[in-house]
Amino acid sequence: MKIKSYLYSQLSLSFLPIFLGLYFITSIIFLVKIASLTSVITIDGFELFKLYSYTIPKIIFFTVPISFFISLVITLAKLSSEYELIVITSFGLNPMKILKIFFPTTLVLSLALVVISVGLIPKTDYLMDTFLAKKKKEANFNIKASEFGQKFGDWLIYIDKKDGKKYENIKLFKTEKGLDQFILANEAVLNNKDGELSFRLINGKAFYIADDELNQIDYKTMDINDSIVNKKGFIFTDAINYWKYNLTRGSDIDDFTFFILTSLFPLISLFLVIAFGYYNPRYEKNRSIGLSLVAVVIYYVITKYLTKNVDLHSLYIAPTLWIIGTYYLYTKTTKKLY
Template identity: 35%
Template structure:
């Protein structure tokens, strides 16, 4: 029995990799095209694009692995049926339930990995990706350049004489009119940008500051001065995945993701009866429509997941799981058990 299980799983694993790799590449290309749209707003190097791709990699795997498992398992049984090996297995007195049990272990392991992916890994990568993009957007707003027209720096008007190769600035002037009757002018020989936990600051060195109004005039000389809290990246922090899922931020979206991803995690396990029903055929007596059934199954399952969510809320998980198991088991009994 173990040799037979190993033989079936060897056929499955060969098909699994041949199906997974093209799906993975296609999904990666789609996500990379989506990521490239960010370059219209922010500047990204090749390394930064690679970083963003690593952030979405768990999501790519989450959507490709369950579909790959379903297709590969079904086609591996279909191949064995075409070679009449399934008929030989049943002729030896082995029941169809053996086929279902053979795929149960890899399906169970895959469901656990998918659940860990979306419950634990995805919150972390989602927050990292969001914070990275938020930082890059704030950095884009902070894109200072030497210009005769000057730059806008929060509440300050900023003029930069020169931008050095090391990223520092020379001959810097800032002007701010805080109140209607008071104006502030700051001149510095050098300046540099500092990123402190997502807060971008301008550090001025070797300069003078002037404050004047109709009533008074004051001057101060300084070696270093920080212009603080001018531009701040909106960063998200969390300590544990549970804290992420229970937080009220984007609660509606998280609810939708939790329902949808839970059902997608269960997909490999609750389709085992359907895998046997579609993949096992009598090639002499049946006209197989395996590819049509594969397509309809995926569309129907995703459709039920999305369509019933508004009606049943969190109960959608229970409704879809039970109804799918009952329906596929009845189909399995009629098409496989009663015949073999």
């Protein structure tokens, strides 16, 4: 029990610096991408933080598997360099028993990554796309005070005064099927709901003028929409329906398989942790970090190739090939010595 606690304490000392470093670097990359959006839309500090929060699941997904795998290797390599693994082995903890100690935590981590990647990332992507569509629609809408010839949807619009999203003395006019429609309002507020703009007119009159009659309506509030949007395709409700909809239509299959295979990377690479972490410092050099980085690159290249070419079949082909290959490497290096 004490050895188990000691191993996890050493793992935490390795994991936190690596994870925080990668998290910081990845956050900077995403923040730069968000900042580039300011050339198209205007966002304040709160909205910047909101957009960044939508990227957090992706940042965690991209950083945690690599951080955890490298941390495991570094932990065992450090113990090897200080001859502690030799002492631990002398107490009866061979490499497979040490692997079993780390297995439950690695399993929970991989399952959590599956939930984050398959469950949270589609939701946050949808929220970000909705937010950006809303802001872009608002950016394209720029009615100026005291100017003629401006339009809001099908309406010609003229305003006397503008303050942010609040307007004063508004006139709206349009002709439709031989009927002239003229609306006056003392005040108006622009609303933007998921990229659909509408004016809420306050305290005014509406006139409907035909060839033989004139109708007048006095109102306290009236909503005028920019346009009626017919949404087609899938409306996001939850991750299960999202993937069911896309997979049955053959879209986003490579994303789905990549998410799962990347999430499983720490779990199916445990034999590599033993193979890279165990070495005799008297006769061998510590190459654990270099070997770990090479393994990460190879796995991601294989994963990308299989997800692009064999679709859902990569979910069992990639783990099977990886486990067989890593176990073979383990038997040829660590197993025969320890």
